[in-house]
Amino acid sequence: MHLSREEERAYQGEEGESLRRAMEILVALGDIYGADRLIPVRSVQVAGVSFKTIGEAGLEWISDLEGRVVVPAVLNPAGMDLTRWREMGIDERFAKKQLEIVEAYRRLGVSPDCTCTPYQISLDLARRGDHLAWSESSAVSFANSVIGAKTNREGGPSALAAALVGKTPRYGYHLEENRVPTIKIVVDADLKPEDYGILGYIVGREVEDGVPRFIFRKRPDIDELKALGAAMAASGSVALYYFDEDAPAAPKGSEEILVGGKDLQEVRQECAPDDEVDVVAIGCPHSSERELAEVARLLEGKKVERELWICTARAIAERRTDLVAKIERSGAQVFCDTCMVVSPASDRYRKMMVNSGKALAYVPTLCKMKAAYGSVEECVRAATRRV
């Protein structure tokens, strides 16, 4: 890989040990994936935040680092709400470690915004055509597919290295040749908002790491695209998809998959809620303002009979304290900085009902809990139904 004189100096350690290590990570990945050079990134989203996933080993590494990020950098969700962790039933020891992790990142200049939806908190983090170094799979999918920015799915250390250097190796989804659709998905059904999570769940399993090109009857809205991409990135590892009428077509001879209403119904029936559901969670990926407003409306005048969590970014909750207050009047809880998938708070339940294809894919494996699926309305109904 070609390095500029300035990059070479950093790589040889003339700018200090932290930058040398950061450059070594970028160069090693560039070599492994055949990058020709480094390119500047507009922003970074760093994975490796929940103490549940990175543990003592990860905490030690971040705490030992020195230096300062040179581009805007935010964090992936943590293992708990950073202020209301007691209400989540998080124990003191976990909380202490989790706060240490976030503090260690903050010391490096990373903003303590812990969210899987950085694009919902600031439009400046990613614009069409920007190169990024983002980590969280649904955020990567949204950035590539909906915003039209370009990012690979970074691991924790490689994202942090990109933030310290301000650059990332040019390979994978940074190159146009890897952004060509590989498979055509014809959706032969009129979709309701809650169908997109299931559609993504089905298509991700089929497509794995391909680049699907959807043909829809009607253009999905932003929240529907968020749900679709998140589910495909979880049940498969789809990092880029196309949905616009004027998007490039899949090359002639590409495989084609037809998804009909019956396919969606089958999965919906398999995942229908039952009496075993003891917790309901909305907000994977983190709820938008519009989604918070919908939940607030559905909960008006109701009391929850089971635990109901709504997960969102702290910046969104702070922007809409009115909606948070309305939701919490019902007994439901709005948690920030975290989600049902990465928090150990999920561990004490038997079956979680979600409105997310991504959570549907992860809850059984990462939380060792059964999962049920429904629309936001059905989730609220399940949470407020008398036991």
Place this chain on the structure above:
Amino acid sequence: MEIRCHRISGGKATGPALVSKDPISFLGTVDPETGEVVDPGHQLFGKAVAGKVLIFPGGKGSTVGSYVIYQLKKRGVAPVAMINMRSEPIVAVGAIISGIPLVDGVDAGILATRDGTILVVDADREVIRVDEP
């Protein structure tokens, strides 16, 4: 004898070889506190990676494996150097953040090295020296 290789993580170290023909997923396979291979299904089960020049085809598994390598290093039970046929990001990143020399780009012949053979891994010069007994 000298073998050409490709630097992934810089530095130079000497130690006895420990060879695995299986790829290694550090998370779950190696105990981060002791450096022992604790996965009964792994070829190196029961052996310790501490102080060894660990030779294996490449890494696999969870990306948390990078942090496990770091923890091994901090506990003083990490390999002194690692040699891959082809490094993938988990082991590459783990070696770099831990300051463990790592080289790749060697052919499968390296997997025939006898355990205990003393190797000098000079990642900066991109050579492996084999001290014949």
